[in-house]
Amino acid sequence: MTGTFAFDESDATQGNLVGEIHSHPGGNTVPSVADWARVDAWSGWTGRNFRSYVIARDTSDPNSDFAIRVYDTTSDRDIDANGPEVNPEAAPCSS
């Protein structure tokens, strides 16, 4: 949850790019303006609904859990509109 990195887009193709995941160490649970720009750009390039997964937690509570929330081109872009939490019960993806 610290530091920065450059997105490695070297193996991304229009056929395999479906989404991205990254953290917000500051605790912001919604995409930034730059995040939305990538959602729009990658959706346009792939012709699919690109997804952005944002990992964050309540930084005012040191014991708070991390949550992964998902956003795409159909999401509400209001800065207070949290996207749905992905796998909130940490259940397996397959049964």
Ligand SMILES: [Zn+2]
């Ligand atoms: Zn972000």
